[in-house]
Amino acid sequence: MKFIIQRDKLLQSVQDVLKAVSTRTTIPILTGIKLVTSEEGVTLTGSDSDISIESFIPSEEDGTINVEVIQPGSVVLQARFFSEIIKKLPMDTVEIEVGSHNMTVIRSGKSEFNLNGLDAEEYPLLPQIEEENVFRISADLIKNIIRQTVFAVSTSETRPILTGVNWQLENSELICTATDSHRLALRKAKVESDNNLSCNVVIPGKSLSELSKILDDTNELIDIVVTENQVLFKAKNILFFSRLLDGNYPDTSRLIPSESKTTITVTTKDFLQAIDRASLLAREGRNNVVKFNTFETGLLEISSNSPEVGKVVEQVQSTSVDGEELKISFSAKYMMDALKALEGTEIVVNFTGAMRPFVIKALNDDNMLQLILPVRTY
């Protein structure tokens, strides 16, 4: 294998596939990046066997030459060293040549590296996915969906299924749900799909976080292909594979109350900042819990008390308070996570009593819902 490549193009691809490479793998070859060169261009692959990322650099793109392929071939190079080297090379172009025993020479200007490569034949093959059932979402919407749900997945392995986000597609509507059993985030979106496709899968939260870092904030349509145990996200020159979680996701729809006994509407920013301050002292107590009171006047009060440090009382004027007066306690952290995920300047919170889960939505937006279980303190 021998080729000359634009360093910035190579670096971008290396940094993309690097997101799938783990240093703590039990399969030594997976600490490497696979390079395969053909006349069409260079393909890089990184994998930790849960996530696999393939990035393609076309030889020619929009009339610009990215790669000059002198001899096709393949090699696997240590990911950590390879990425550091490409980042620091002195010139705009890099020459990469594989000799006998996979010994690989990397040249740029007066800099020359010789790296011990591995045989690309020994690199695990990526899952073969039949592209029968495809649906499409724009890259920026995928990033939003991930940002608004993935924070609510469980970080504990006691119920592994809850470490993923449930993606349910039916009648061209995608419903994404994440819960750690103390709070829940739900996001709906309209999607384009072939043959009125339906599916119901659980994608690991970690995979979605990595995917979000790789996607650009554009309206480029991403093809999504779901199989029994894999999901594939196809962008222009990037393939992102993730395994799916085994098992049935719990039915969360019955958790979400439909009626309301107390409804408040409040400016998101004021409410968020007041809770942030009230939680400063709560951090010392258990689980960041703050107390919340509504008053008939429309005043909201958030307070917390830590006997050793002191106490704090925050007041926020709501836009409206309807229904019963309420005293409730909840985790300030969960509330702040939920408020940051919601879009819009005003939010509506529907309570059905001090011991019941409550629902937070952006005003006039039914595509997104945050639910939090209260804490028993009163």
Next chain:
Amino acid sequence: MKFIIQRDKLLQSVQDVLKAVSTRTTIPILTGIKLVTSEEGVTLTGSDSDISIESFIPSEEDGTINVEVIQPGSVVLQARFFSEIIKKLPMDTVEIEVGSHNMTVIRSGKSEFNLNGLDAEEYPLLPQIEEENVFRISADLIKNIIRQTVFAVSTSETRPILTGVNWQLENSELICTATDSHRLALRKAKVESDNNLSCNVVIPGKSLSELSKILDDTNELIDIVVTENQVLFKAKNILFFSRLLDGNYPDTSRLIPSESKTTITVTTKDFLQAIDRASLLAREGRNNVVKFNTFETGLLEISSNSPEVGKVVEQVQSTSVDGEELKISFSAKYMMDALKALEGTEIVVNFTGAMRPFVIKALNDDNMLQLILPVRTY
């Protein structure tokens, strides 16, 4: 005590004195910040008993009112909570009022904190320093001196005196020296001093690093007062006290070779980047060691070899090479630290043989010198 203060002024002072506050102190009251209010303004103090910082906020400054003092007094508040609260309060002004048992109320808009305070009488007194012997350096020059020397102090406590920087003042010339016994950094500066002052002290590296963060990058003259066991840096509204290290600093002057067998002149940036790349593979080996060769043609070669990973050869064209051809090995990290500390686009390195310390200076600049001991590999 009761006063109303501009929040941004208070926050700046809190963040300055916070740099002296350690959470790992054996004296509980030192986890707090002392506030003392008089008609003139508010004084904040933080200390970990090695470093003490006092910041004064004048009631009035340049015609602007910073503080409205309603009742003078004092209190000590938990530093961590106090700084977080001041940072997040909603309005531009803050009211602070101390009631009975040092219970302190902090109000801003509709936010109200009650913090358990401590008696300011129990806070240790700062060292009393007689201002007899004063010399002066501009803030930006102090920051430079610190940046160019402090990285070379020892991080090991086996020889505690080497964890500090030696400041020697004689005939209005200050010589600052730091060494960890593998490399040495030396910086000279002209200073203004009273009565042709002379002194010879060792200031802890950590104190200098914190001082550097507090000083602004201006040409404001800082008064420096040295006593037997303390040094005081006096800026306009800040006092920075540090204890001095006990013991005699080693005489390092005889370490610095005066003659040279091989002299090279090279562009700092090219040399630094080549060493950075050569060290990428060296990191795997012991102590980041790279090999360095000069050639009669003026070519410099930096190389390293890590049998498991591969090898790298970097070539740099020097401006000039004079004297014997040389093969030497040294720590890439020490060399990069030294090159980053030196100013100027070209550097001169004077070698006196493969086993002898060598000296690096910026071209035509004798105020600064970096010395590195080679490593035996050839």
